[in-house]
Amino acid sequence: MWGTMFEFITWGGAALSLAGLVGLVWCILRVMKARKSGLSDEELRAVVQGVLPWNLASLFLSVLGLMVVIVGISFG
Numbered sequence: 001m002w003g004t005m006f007e008f009i010t011w012g013g014a015a016l017s018l019a020g021l022v023g024l025v026w027c028i029l030r031v032m033k034a035r036k037s038g039l040s041d042e043e044l045r046a047v048v049q050g051v052l053p054w055n056l057a058s059l060f061l062s063v064l065g066l067m068v069v070i071v072g073i074s075f076g
Contacts (some may be wrong), residue, residue, distance in 0.1 A: 006076030013068030020062025027055040 034047040 006072045006074075010069050010072030010076060013065045013070075013072055016065025016068060017062050018065070020058045020060070020065055023054060023058025023061065026052050027058060 029047060030051050034044055039047065
């Protein structure tokens with residue numbers, strides 16, 4: 001029973017990390033698209049400032065998922 005529970009925890013953490021990674025890739029692609037569109041410095045700065053909270057949230061989600069994976073592996 002315990003092995004199965006920690007297996008679910010490990011896979012759940014992997015899913016969280018994957019979701020965070022997808023968010024980070026989205027942030028990178030969004031900023032690259034803004035850079036290639038030829039925006040002015042102020043407009044580009046506004047885009048980057050808008051993406052920054054999503055970037056930090058994605059990074060946090062990824063780190064949280066990796067911590068859950070480590071807990072699942074350690075206790076499983």
